[in-house]
Amino acid sequence: MNKAAKIYVAGHRGMVGSAIVRKLKQEGYSNLVYKTSSELDLRNQSAVNTFFESEKPEIVFLAAAKVGGIVANNTYRADFLYDNLLIASNIIKAAHDFKSEKLLFLGSSCIYPKLAPQPLKEEYLLSGYLEPTNEPYAIAKIAGIKLCEEYRNQYNCNFISAMPTNLYGPNDNYDPQNSHVLPALIRKFHEAKLNGSKSVTLWGTGSPKREFLHVDDLAEACLFLMDNYNDSQFLNVGVGEDLSILELAELIKDIVGFEGEIVHDTSKPDGTPRKLMDVTRINNLGWKAKISLQEGIKSVYEEFTSKYSA
Numbered sequence: 001m002n003k004a005a006k007i008y009v010a011g012h013r014g015m016v017g018s019a020i021v022r023k024l025k026q027e028g029y030s031n032l033v034y035k036t037s038s039e040l041d042l043r044n045q046s047a048v049n050t051f052f053e054s055e056k057p058e059i060v061f062l063a064a065a066k067v068g069g070i071v072a073n074n075t076y077r078a079d080f081l082y083d084n085l086l087i088a089s090n091i092i093k094a095a096h097d098f099k100s101e102k103l104l105f106l107g108s109s110c111i112y113p114k115l116a117p118q119p120l121k122e123e124y125l126l127s128g129y130l131e132p133t134n135e136p137y138a139i140a141k142i143a144g145i146k147l148c149e150e151y152r153n154q155y156n157c158n159f160i161s162a163m164p165t166n167l168y169g170p171n172d173n174y175d176p177q178n179s180h181v182l183p184a185l186i187r188k189f190h191e192a193k194l195n196g197s198k199s200v201t202l203w204g205t206g207s208p209k210r211e212f213l214h215v216d217d218l219a220e221a222c223l224f225l226m227d228n229y230n231d232s233q234f235l236n237v238g239v240g241e242d243l244s245i246l247e248l249a250e251l252i253k254d255i256v257g258f259e260g261e262i263v264h265d266t267s268k269p270d271g272t273p274r275k276l277m278d279v280t281r282i283n284n285l286g287w288k289a290k291i292s293l294q295e296g297i298k299s300v301y302e303e304f305t306s307k308y309s310a
């Protein structure tokens with residue numbers, strides 16, 4: 001990327017978008033444009049077109065989406081499908097119509113079949129049934145990948161896609177119902193410690209395995225791909241190591257310093273049994289995650305406590 005390029009970060013207030021903005025600023029990019037969802041509703045094609053027509057961004061990071069954990073995905077099923085289809089379609093189409101030079105679309109590891117072999121290789125896309133709890137979101141993300149591929153095939157657009165594993169970091173969502181597991185557990189253990197509770201309840205059995213990538217590592221990967229990757233094949237972005245939800249809970253319990261026990265609420269869904277990313281392709285290109293899970297959780301826990309009010 002040229003340091004003077006006009007760069008649009010869609011979703012700049014979110015966890016991923018804000019990490020991309022931090023990284024761009026650190027690297028000396030200053031011609032950045034962004035809008036909040038109340039200033040520009042990305043589900044509205046004509047508003048998106050007006051924005052692209054006036055700003056003409058050369059580079060687009062597409063990090064806006066309706067996002068949430070397993071229960072949010074399973075509850076707001078229509079919104080996760082509709083909003084994410086429209087956001088991806090409107091921005092990708094406008095980037096073509098108003099001649100952006102390059103666009104990076106962000107999907108998610110939930111695009112893979114529920115029972116795909118592990119680790120998940122990029123070629124396993126569309127080789128089996130999806131996990132039901134997040135099928136609507138996954139279908140919208142698969143549509144985004146295909147839009148990037150087909151705008152490249154038909155119109156020669158330089159649109160690329162990256163599939164991050166489960167993420168965590170600054171500006172995460174700590175809502176007790178709608179968040180992902182890692183921020184949810186930080187909050188649960190912290191509140192249990194403050195309240196002197198005897199136990200913390202994990203959703204599901206604790207046996208599903210997940211991989212966690214710090215969002216600053218993801219932001220570095222996004223800039224790396226913008227600079228170095230121009231291919232229609234989407235790429236996995238992860239660490240290539242996972243742990244069970246119970247192991248994650250034990251780790252967070254230790255970092256927070258909670259001394260009670262962990263109990264299970266098996267009325268809540270487990271979701272996909274495992275979704276370990278095969279990161280061979282992106283590692284071979286020259287990018288690798290750097291932040292360990294232990295140090296990453298310690299730093300987000302510090303951020304969480306500095307802002308926490310009951």
Ligand SMILES: NC(=O)C1=CN([C@@H]2O[C@H](COP(=O)(O)OP(=O)(O)OC[C@H]3O[C@@H](n4cnc5c(N)ncnc54)[C@H](OP(=O)(O)O)[C@@H]3O)[C@@H](O)[C@H]2O)C=CC1
Pocket residue numbers: 010011012013014015016017035036037038040041042043062063064065066067083087106107108109163164165166167168171172173180
């Ligand atoms: N979090 C995770 O674990 C993972 C995330 N991803 C992907 O990374 C991307 C970013 O996720 P993340 O940062 O966690 O999500 P966040 O919820 O933190 O941020 C999403 C952003 O999207 C914007 N947005 C949502 N709806 C609209 C809309 N209708 N119009 C305009 N803007 C909108 C919001 O803007 P505003 O704040 O202005 O309302 C918000 O800042 C998504 O594509 C997601 O699928 C992929 C894998 C894992």
Ligand SMILES: C[C@H]1O[C@H](OP(=O)(O)OP(=O)(O)OC[C@H]2O[C@@H](n3cnc4c(=O)[nH]c(N)nc43)[C@H](O)[C@@H]2O)[C@@H](O)[C@@H](O)C1=O
Pocket residue numbers: 067068069070071073108109110133134137165166167178179180181182184185201202203204208210245268269270271272
């Ligand atoms: C990133 C990814 O995120 C979503 O998929 P997910 O990985 O299944 O999401 P999750 O982080 O919410 O849960 C992971 C595991 O953890 C268990 N779990 C225990 N206790 C809590 C708990 O307190 N909260 C939550 N949320 N989960 C808990 C939970 O039961 C599950 O077994 C997708 O819908 C989709 O959005 C997507 O792409």
